[in-house]
Amino acid sequence: MSHAFVEVQKAAKRFPGASKEAEPLTVFENISFQLKKGEFVCIIGHSGCGKSTIMNALAGLDQFSEGSMVMENKEISGPGLERGVVFQNYSLLPWLTALENVRFGVRARWKGWSDREVTDHSMKYLEMVGLKEVVDRKPSQLSGGMRQRVSIARAFATKPKLLLLDEPFGALDALTRGVIQDELIKIWSKDQQTVFMITHDVDEAILLADRIFLMTNGPQARIAEAVEIDLPRPRQRASIVKHPHFYKIRNYLVDFLVNRSSELRTQEFDGQGLRYPTPVNPVQLEDAEATTDSPPASPATEPQENLVKFTPKEVRHG
Amino acid sequence: MDRTTTEWKLSLNARATILAIMLLVVGLGVWEGLNQSPLLGGGEALSEYEQLLAGADESAKVPPPSEIAVKAWQELSNPFYDAGPNDKGIGIQLGYSLYRVLSGYLLAALVAIPIGFLIGMSPLAYKALNPFIQVLRPISPLAWMPLALFIIRDSEASAIFVIFICSIWPMLLNTAFGVAGVRNDWVNVARTHELSSLQTAFKVILPAAAPTILTGMRISIGIAWLVIVAAEMLVGGTGIGYYVWNEWNNLDLTSVIFSILMIGVVGMLLDMSLAYIARFVTYAE
Ligand SMILES: Nc1ncnc2c1ncn2[C@@H]1O[C@H](COP(=O)(O)OP(=O)(O)O)[C@@H](O)[C@H]1O
Ligand SMILES: [Mg+2]
Numbered sequence: 001m002s003h004a005f006v007e008v009q010k011a012a013k014r015f016p017g018a019s020k021e022a023e024p025l026t027v028f029e030n031i032s033f034q035l036k037k038g039e040f041v042c043i044i045g046h047s048g049c050g051k052s053t054i055m056n057a058l059a060g061l062d063q064f065s066e067g068s069m070v071m072e073n074k075e076i077s078g079p080g081l082e083r084g085v086v087f088q089n090y091s092l093l094p095w096l097t098a099l100e101n102v103r104f105g106v107r108a109r110w111k112g113w114s115d116r117e118v119t120d121h122s123m124k125y126l127e128m129v130g131l132k133e134v135v136d137r138k139p140s141q142l143s144g145g146m147r148q149r150v151s152i153a154r155a156f157a158t159k160p161k162l163l164l165l166d167e168p169f170g171a172l173d174a175l176t177r178g179v180i181q182d183e184l185i186k187i188w189s190k191d192q193q194t195v196f197m198i199t200h201d202v203d204e205a206i207l208l209a210d211r212i213f214l215m216t217n218g219p220q221a222r223i224a225e226a227v228e229i230d231l232p233r234p235r236q237r238a239s240i241v242k243h244p245h246f247y248k249i250r251n252y253l254v255d256f257l258v259n260r261s262s263e264l265r266t267q268e269f270d271g272q273g274l275r276y277p278t279p280v281n282p283v284q285l286e287d288a289e290a291t292t293d294s295p296p297a298s299p300a301t302e303p304q305e306n307l308v309k310f311t312p313k314e315v316r317h318g
Numbered sequence: 319m320d321r322t323t324t325e326w327k328l329s330l331n332a333r334a335t336i337l338a339i340m341l342l343v344v345g346l347g348v349w350e351g352l353n354q355s356p357l358l359g360g361g362e363a364l365s366e367y368e369q370l371l372a373g374a375d376e377s378a379k380v381p382p383p384s385e386i387a388v389k390a391w392q393e394l395s396n397p398f399y400d401a402g403p404n405d406k407g408i409g410i411q412l413g414y415s416l417y418r419v420l421s422g423y424l425l426a427a428l429v430a431i432p433i434g435f436l437i438g439m440s441p442l443a444y445k446a447l448n449p450f451i452q453v454l455r456p457i458s459p460l461a462w463m464p465l466a467l468f469i470i471r472d473s474e475a476s477a478i479f480v481i482f483i484c485s486i487w488p489m490l491l492n493t494a495f496g497v498a499g500v501r502n503d504w505v506n507v508a509r510t511h512e513l514s515s516l517q518t519a520f521k522v523i524l525p526a527a528a529p530t531i532l533t534g535m536r537i538s539i540g541i542a543w544l545v546i547v548a549a550e551m552l553v554g555g556t557g558i559g560y561y562v563w564n565e566w567n568n569l570d571l572t573s574v575i576f577s578i579l580m581i582g583v584v585g586m587l588l589d590m591s592l593a594y595i596a597r598f599v600t601y602a603e
Contacts, residue, residue, distance in 0.1 A: 061506055079509040091503040095525045095601035104521070108511035140602035158511075 004034035005194055006058070006162060009274060011067030013053050027053060028221040031067070032274045033213065035162070040188065040195045042205040043223070044253070045215025046261060051198045055166050058196065059085045071162060081109050084160030088167040090151045092139040098150045099135040102126055102157055109158040125157040126150070128190075129183050145176035149183065156187050165197040169204065178237055181207060189234065202253045206246065207235055213277055214256050216264045224264055226277040227253065245283045252282035346383045353382035381572040389572045390579070404564060406556070408577065412584055414556040418474075418549075419542045419588075422481025426538065430486045431531065434493025435519065438527070444494065451490065459484035459545050463552055473553040477546070484545045485538035492534025496527030528599035536592040543585045558584075 012029035028050040035041055043051055056062035057069065060079035069076040071083070084105075085091075092101045102122035110118070126135050129149035139147050148168055155163055168184075169177040181204060188195060199205050205212045212227040231243055240246055397409025437444045459480045466476035500523050508518040550559025558581055565573035 059510060061509060079506075079512065081510075081512050083510070085506075085510050087503060087506075089503060091507050093504060093507065093522065093525070094603050095528075095599075104507075105511055108513060138601065 005037040005039075005072060006035035006196075007070045008033050008054075008058075009068050009070075011054070011057070011064045011069070013050055013057075014065040026220045027218050028215075029066070030275060031223055032276055033223060033226070034276065035194055035196060037194055038192045040197070040208055040210050041213060042197050042199050042209040042211075043213040043215060044199060044202065044205055044257065045221065046217050046257070049215045049218040049221040051215060052166055055085075055164050055196065055198055058162070059083055059164050061085075081158060082161045084155035084158055084163045086148075086151050086155045086163070086165045086168045088170045090139070090144075090147045092147055092150055092154075094139050097136050097138055098126065098131060098142065098146075099123070101139070101150055102154045105154040105158045122153075122157055125153040125187075128156075128187050129153045129180075143176075145172050145180060148172065149180060152180070152184060152187070156191060156193070159191065159193070161194065163193050163195045165195065167198050167200060170200060177201075177204070182237065184208065185234065202250060202257070205229075205253070206231070206249055207237060207240055212253065214253070214261070216260075217262045222264075223277040224260075225256070225280045228279060228281045230281065230283070248286050249282045252280075252285075350382045350384060353379065379571075381575065385572050386575050386579075389576045393573075393576060403555075406561075408558075408561070408580060411556060411558045411561040411577075412580060415546050415550060415558040416584070418477050418557065419481055419539070419546050422478040423485045423539060423542050425478070426482045426485040427489055427535065429482075430489035430534075431493050434490045434531075434534075435497050435523075437490070437494040438497025439519075439523075444498075451487070455487045455491075460548055460552065463549065467553075473555060477549045477553050477557075480549045481542045481546060485542045488537040488541065489531070489534040492537070493527065493531045496530025496534075497523055499530070500526040525599070525601075529596065529601070532592065532596040532599055536589060536596065539588050539592055540585065543581075543588055547581060 009032045010029075011031040013027040014029075015025045015027065017023050017025060027048075031054065043054070045051055053062060057064050058076065060076055060083065076083075092098075093104065096104060099119070099122055102125060103118050106118045106122050107113070110121075113121075123132070123135065126132060129152060131146060131149055131153070134142060134146065139150070142150065148171075152168065155165075169180060172180065185208065195208075197208065199208075206229055209229050212229060213223045214225045214227060216222050216224050227249070229249060231240060231245060231249075393408045397407045399405075399407040400410060433447075437447055462480055462483050463476060466479045467473065470476050470479060504522050504526055505518065508522045513521060546557065547559035547562065550557035551563045554560050554563075558577060562574055562577045562581075565571075565577065
């Protein structure tokens with residue numbers, strides 16, 4: 001029996017080949033990971049490696065071809081209110097106002113509440129994301145940033161145990177993105193939900209995450225490593241870049257995206273048992289290198305060294 | 319800059335109005351003028367009538383606008399008089415037609431919208447019902463009339479049935495099209511919030527498809543109004559279609575032209591009311 005809050009084991013996604021004889025296309029396989037309660041995990045990787053597929057499976061909107069998903073010891077087998085989702089395209093209902101959109105979620109979550117309670121609760125979350133003044137506008141009358149705030153307010157207002165965010169800020173300009181990131185941190189630190197978020201933005205991931213999953217390129221993608229971000233909280237966008245560890249982490253992530261994500265052939269790591277992403281702490285890694293006075297190791301070999309040290313916990317099915 | 323644009327816009331509307339009035343005045347003027355001249359009044363254009371109806375007098379001519387205006391004034395100042403089966407006010411005749419159109423139309427909506435929903439939601443239902451729709455849809459609604467008269471044995475109900483059958487298709491197809499085209503993202507919002515199928519239908523799919531459904535309803539009311547005139551010419555008795563035909567039989571062309579105008583005005587009002595309702599359900603994405 002797993003004690004992790006969320007446990008994904010040996011997940012794979014395959015599509016049938018173009019013709020009957022053709023090999024099926026394996027987008028990713030042998031993906032296993034755990035999420036701890038209250039943890040903020042980001043996942044980064046190149047387009048098409050299957051991040052959205054993993055997220056939609058966790059949301060219950062899509063299915064893995066193989067593998068199992070458990071949340072609080074219950075199999076995930078469809079969408080549910082204990083898992084909230086924020087999509088890149090906001091997914092607000094355009095015929096409802098901002099307030100009505102949030103009310104839509106709150107009403108679905110607490111069916112017994114009076115209209116008054118639903119409105120008050122919704123307003124509280126809209127105020128939290130700074131939209132008090134525009135609650136009566138339709139999504140088409142709001143800017144992209146405002147729409148995404150409504151969407152975030154709706155997701156947080158239903159108090160899901162697990163919050164899934166698929167590139168929530170992907171369509172926003174850098175300035176708006178920064179403001180909403182701050183709001184996300186604020187609202188998250190209040191409710192301490194478990195968050196699983198896809199992003200393309202390395203800085204955003206460092207700012208927000210406790211751990212960052214690094215995904216190799218598809219097809220047959222894997223989650224290679226889980227980078228631990230031990231920068232102190234609360235974090236601020238302006239000051240975090242001055243932290244001595246920031247650039248060590250950042251360089252490590254960028255190096256992964258630019259070089260190693262395509263070079264790593266993680267199939268070689270696949271044992272017969274479960275394989276969790278290798279935990280990596282770029283800061284300690286670099287310090288260790290410095291003390292042993294070795295020349296900078298070629299990055300591609302590092303994870304393998306790490307993997308040898310890492311003995312995956314065998315987890316029996318519940 | 320702004321000022322000039324607004325001024326220009328205002329003047330566009332104003333100029334359009336002026337142009338429309340000018341066209342009306344010129345058109346009516348030419349019509350009236352031709353009527354006075356011997357060319358149209360006594361000469362070629364109506365010579366067939368005159369040959370047919372020996373000794374035909376002024377009443378066989380296309381009446382000038384002035385006569386129609388007088389007629390309109392008479393009719394509209396007392397629209398609801400009832401002096402026997404062949405002499406009822408224009409208001410009563412239009413009322414009969416509207417009653418038939420609206421009953422047939424509402425019945426059609428009650429059938430078309432749920433079935434359209436089903437077809438839009440279920441590819442199975444779509445594939446199974448599509449052949450029937452494709453065959454039934456192109457049939458002229460009036461072709462149903464003899465069958466309806468035989469089965470229903472009531473001219474009133476048969477007229478309503480014809481309206482029903484002609485207004486059902488645009489509503490059915492538009493509903494199916496609108497429902498099938500609801501964005502997956504919005505359905506996913508319903509799914510992640512654990513809405514039941516019924517809740518999803520009413521809280522997400524219906525409002526999302528409503529503008530398309532309303533477009534279908536607007537097309538249908540237009541068709542129904544076109545068809546009722548022909549249907550009433552066939553079944554007779556009452557209604558604006560019967561009225562037109564009856565006045566033609568009386569050779570009262572003034573009344574014919576007046577009722578043609580009334581058909582146009584009522585049709586426009588029907589369309590405008592549907593357009594007005596559509597404003598409440600449209601949304602911008
Ligand atoms: N129906 C399909 N048939 C074949 N391949 C598909 C199909 N749907 C998605 N894919 C592939 O699945 C991969 C994963 O997509 P996605 O999860 O959206 O990636 P990401 O979110 O990481 O950019 C993509 O490479 C895409 O080409
Ligand atoms: Mg994606």
